[in-house]
Amino acid sequence: MKSETQQIEEFAKREYKYGFVTNIEMDVAPPGLNPDVIRFLSAKKQEPEFLLEWRLKAYENWLKMEEPHWAHLHYEPVDYQAISYWAAPKSNDDRPKSLDEVDPELLETYEKLGIPLRERELLAGVAVDAVFDSVSVATTFKEKLGELGIIFCPISEAVREHPELVQKYLGSVVPYNDNFFAALNSAVFTDGSFVYVPKGVRCPMELSTYFRINAAQTGQFERTLIIAEEGAYVSYLEGCTAPMRDENQLHAAVVELHAAKDAKIKYSTVQNWYPGDEQGRGGIFNFVTKRGKCAGDRSKISWTQVETGSAITWKYPSVILLGDESVGEFYSVALARGRQQADTGTKMIHLGRNTSSTIVSKGISAGHGQNSYRGLVKINKAADNARNYSQCDSLLIGDQCGAHTFPYIEIRNPSATVEHEASTSKIGEDQIFYCRQRGISAEDAVGMIVNGFCKEVFRELPMEFAVEAQKLLGVSLEGSVG
Amino acid sequence: MLSIKNLHAKVASEPREILHGIDLDIRPGEVHAIMGPNGSGKSTLVQVLAGNEVYEVTDGSVAFLGKDLLELDPEDRACEGIFVAFQYPVEIPGISNAYFLRAALNAKRAYHGEPELDAMEFLTQARAKMKELGVTPEMLNRPVNVGFSGGEKKRNEVFQMSMLDPRLAILDETDSGLDIDALKTVAEGVNALRGGDRGILVVTHYQRLLDYIVPDVVHVLVNGKIARSGGKELALELEERGYVDYGINQPATV
Numbered sequence: 123m124k125s126e127t128q129q130i131e132e133f134a135k136r137e138y139k140y141g142f143v144t145n146i147e148m149d150v151a152p153p154g155l156n157p158d159v160i161r162f163l164s165a166k167k168q169e170p171e172f173l174l175e176w177r178l179k180a181y182e183n184w185l186k187m188e189e190p191h192w193a194h195l196h197y198e199p200v201d202y203q204a205i206s207y208w209a210a211p212k213s214n215d216d217r218p219k220s221l222d223e224v225d226p227e228l229l230e231t232y233e234k235l236g237i238p239l240r241e242r243e244l245l246a247g248v249a250v251d252a253v254f255d256s257v258s259v260a261t262t263f264k265e266k267l268g269e270l271g272i273i274f275c276p277i278s279e280a281v282r283e284h285p286e287l288v289q290k291y292l293g294s295v296v297p298y299n300d301n302f303f304a305a306l307n308s309a310v311f312t313d314g315s316f317v318y319v320p321k322g323v324r325c326p327m328e329l330s331t332y333f334r335i336n337a338a339q340t341g342q343f344e345r346t347l348i349i350a351e352e353g354a355y356v357s358y359l360e361g362c363t364a365p366m367r368d369e370n371q372l373h374a375a376v377v378e379l380h381a382a383k384d385a386k387i388k389y390s391t392v393q394n395w396y397p398g399d400e401q402g403r404g405g406i407f408n409f410v411t412k413r414g415k416c417a418g419d420r421s422k423i424s425w426t427q428v429e430t431g432s433a434i435t436w437k438y439p440s441v442i443l444l445g446d447e448s449v450g451e452f453y454s455v456a457l458a459r460g461r462q463q464a465d466t467g468t469k470m471i472h473l474g475r476n477t478s479s480t481i482v483s484k485g486i487s488a489g490h491g492q493n494s495y496r497g498l499v500k501i502n503k504a505a506d507n508a509r510n511y512s513q514c515d516s517l518l519i520g521d522q523c524g525a526h527t528f529p530y531i532e533i534r535n536p537s538a539t540v541e542h543e544a545s546t547s548k549i550g551e552d553q554i555f556y557c558r559q560r561g562i563s564a565e566d567a568v569g570m571i572v573n574g575f576c577k578e579v580f581r582e583l584p585m586e587f588a589v590e591a592q593k594l595l596g597v598s599l600e601g602s603v604g
Numbered sequence: 605m606l607s608i609k610n611l612h613a614k615v616a617s618e619p620r621e622i623l624h625g626i627d628l629d630i631r632p633g634e635v636h637a638i639m640g641p642n643g644s645g646k647s648t649l650v651q652v653l654a655g656n657e658v659y660e661v662t663d664g665s666v667a668f669l670g671k672d673l674l675e676l677d678p679e680d681r682a683c684e685g686i687f688v689a690f691q692y693p694v695e696i697p698g699i700s701n702a703y704f705l706r707a708a709l710n711a712k713r714a715y716h717g718e719p720e721l722d723a724m725e726f727l728t729q730a731r732a733k734m735k736e737l738g739v740t741p742e743m744l745n746r747p748v749n750v751g752f753s754g755g756e757k758k759r760n761e762v763f764q765m766s767m768l769d770p771r772l773a774i775l776d777e778t779d780s781g782l783d784i785d786a787l788k789t790v791a792e793g794v795n796a797l798r799g800g801d802r803g804i805l806v807v808t809h810y811q812r813l814l815d816y817i818v819p820d821v822v823h824v825l826v827n828g829k830i831a832r833s834g835g836k837e838l839a840l841e842l843e844e845r846g847y848v849d850y851g852i853n854q855p856a857t858v
């Protein structure tokens with residue numbers, strides 16, 4: 123028999139289930155960052171001149187910027203000159219046209235992650251744009267989407283085939299000099315997804331991308347750009363996991379969303395990168411800039427995230443509510459266990475009239491995990507009758523973890539209505555024992571409590587994804603009783 | 605059905621022994637009451653029977669329906685039919701009472717190889733019991749015990765007990781903090797379980813409860829030992845004289 127304390131500790135220490143390394147020969151640039159490296163990767167990707175210039179400007183700005191340290195995070199400084207900024211599977215020159223042409227080892231990798239591409243396509247009707255390291259290797263359902271005028275492709279492809287769209291929107295929501303990590307990303311981003319949904323079109327399927335980090339010491343700098351034109355609708359899913367590694371791996375992605383008049387964008391993330399070992403060694407550093415612009419009236423952008431991985435998470439998906447009556451939403455579950463640290467939240471910037479935003483943040487801390495919610499609600503002068511509702515709940519499992527809440531509210535318009543609610547609850551031995559006395563095992567009890575705690579967020583996820591997210595938390599709980 | 609022999613127990617993290625050799629036998633259909641001054645070890649005995657690992661059994665044995673109870677995990681003891689209505693039921697935020705109870709029922713059914721109870725069957729069963737025990741639909745939908753008044757928590761324990769249909773029901777001061785009407789409903793709930801092959805063990809400070817739940821045997825627990833056992837008249841005697849006869853000069857009601 124194990125004591126509840128032991129069980130809770132084991133839950134917190136559970137080994138990362140998806141730790142393995144795919145053995146595909148990499149084509150890696152020498153470590154270090156300078157204008158030549160940027161020229162090299164831009165040339166390799168056959169990019170137009172405007173993009174190279176944009177990258178170089180970003181690089182110059184980045185040199186003048188300081189890595190931000192205001193977050194509630196502690197980590198060894200990152201050596202940006204030790205990172206290699208370009209990696210691609212060798213077979214890249216010959217991109218596969220269908221799944222049959224995809225490296226079987228790669229397909230196996232997805233299999234291990236429980237994401238059999240074919241099954242997913244068939245069962246869920248999901249178009250999968252799989253990003254393996256820096257280069258996309260499989261794109262499906264493209265034709266079907268093409269008939270509706272929807273573009274869903276790797277951003278490197280969009281750069282070549284739709285340069286006018288990329289030039290118009292790239293950096294329009296997150297400028298190249300927005301912050302340290304966004305500037306770095308702008309200088310060196312290698313790939314990511316591009317989505318364009320034309321006026322009046324409702325994207326008939328969930329679009330999804332699986333990212334993986336593979337090559338040692340290779341920073342990952344995805345760039346995603348989603349544009350929904352007037353009256354368009356799109357739901358985009360992002361999920362990822364990474365193999366076990368001893369060295370810290372840096373990840374600095376940028377996601378930009380643009381919603382025109384009456385357009386709606388739903389962006390869902392399930393993130394499960396390697397969190398590091400018991401001492402916190404080797405986990406992913408995840409510094410992400412995600413922002414959406416509700417550019418048109420009555421537009422809506424909704425972020426839903428389930429963050430269970432990474433050693434460090436620095437991430438604040440935000441919405442700029444420019445259009446009148448536009449709506450911004452943020453639903454988040456963040457789990458920090460072992461030595462994980464998460465500083466995450468959102469920014470809702472109200473500029474238009476009658477704009478409204480909703481924030482629901484659920485932070486789970488276990489082991490020595492440290493979870494911080496950081497949120498800004500800003501109501502500008504012109505934003506008459508703006509409304510915000512924020513709810514921040516923390517769940518502590520065991521007594522060595524921490525939860526911190528930093529809500530910032532700036533109101534410049536007296537007609538604003540802003541509500542903030544917060545709660546902290548704790549799962550201790552008493553609760554677990556109570557459940558066990560009712561016949562429920564310790565593992566099931568923790569799972570049940572955690573899933574109950576998160577249900578308001580899971581509800582916002584597309585159905586298949588919600589099941590996956592629950593499964594992910596379940597996997598996180600696996601082995602808590604052994 | 606329950607046979608406790610020479611049970612010694614202590615708090616796992618401390619050297620001091622709390623239970624100094626308890627002997628107790630409960631046969632199917634019997635109702636036993638345990639009374640005793642504060643700190644005499646009543647709740648400790650209950651927790652040890654439930655398998656709380658905060659406590660460590662240092663000697664003795666407990667057999668339940670032919671099994672070595674002390675070898676079983678708490679959840680298996682529960683599935684074997686032991687139910688404890690706690691003196692201080694804990695709050696579990698985020699899970700509705702209904703969801704929790706259905707999970708408990710299904711855990712028990714899975715243990716016995718029975719199919720899951722679906723939401724409708726569960727609700728039908730729950731509604732009937734709720735009526736009997738004065739549990740409101742609102743309480744069913746609230747998180748387990750969160751924000752419940754002291755009395756509501758106790759009522760909820762008895763509601764769970766009657767839903768889970770235990771072989772041995774152990775109630776630790778379920779009467780404390782109940783108003784007189786609640787006391788009657790709770791007693792009715794317990795009496796409804798009474799008989800057949802069920803055993804019931806009630807821990808109480810008050811003779812009043814035993815007017816409603818009339819015990820077959822009353823035990824007096826003092827300083828971690830059963831000092832005396834007798835019929836229901838023993839409770840009346842304690843009510844009058846307190847524990848002075850047991851070397852303790854405090855009144856029975858605190």
Ligand SMILES: Nc1ncnc2c1ncn2[C@@H]1O[C@H](COP(=O)(O)OP(=O)(O)OP(=O)(O)O)[C@@H](O)[C@H]1O
Nearest residue numbers: 615622640641642643644645646647648649658691
């Ligand atoms: N977890 C614990 N840690 C330390 N001491 C404990 C613990 N549990 C019980 N004790 C001690 O053991 C003794 C018996 O406590 P117990 O709760 O069993 O008494 P009780 O008979 O139920 O009392 P009451 O009538 O007040 O409920 C007390 O001295 C108590 O302080």
Ligand SMILES: [Mg+2]
Nearest residue numbers: 646647648691
């Ligand atoms: Mg007690």
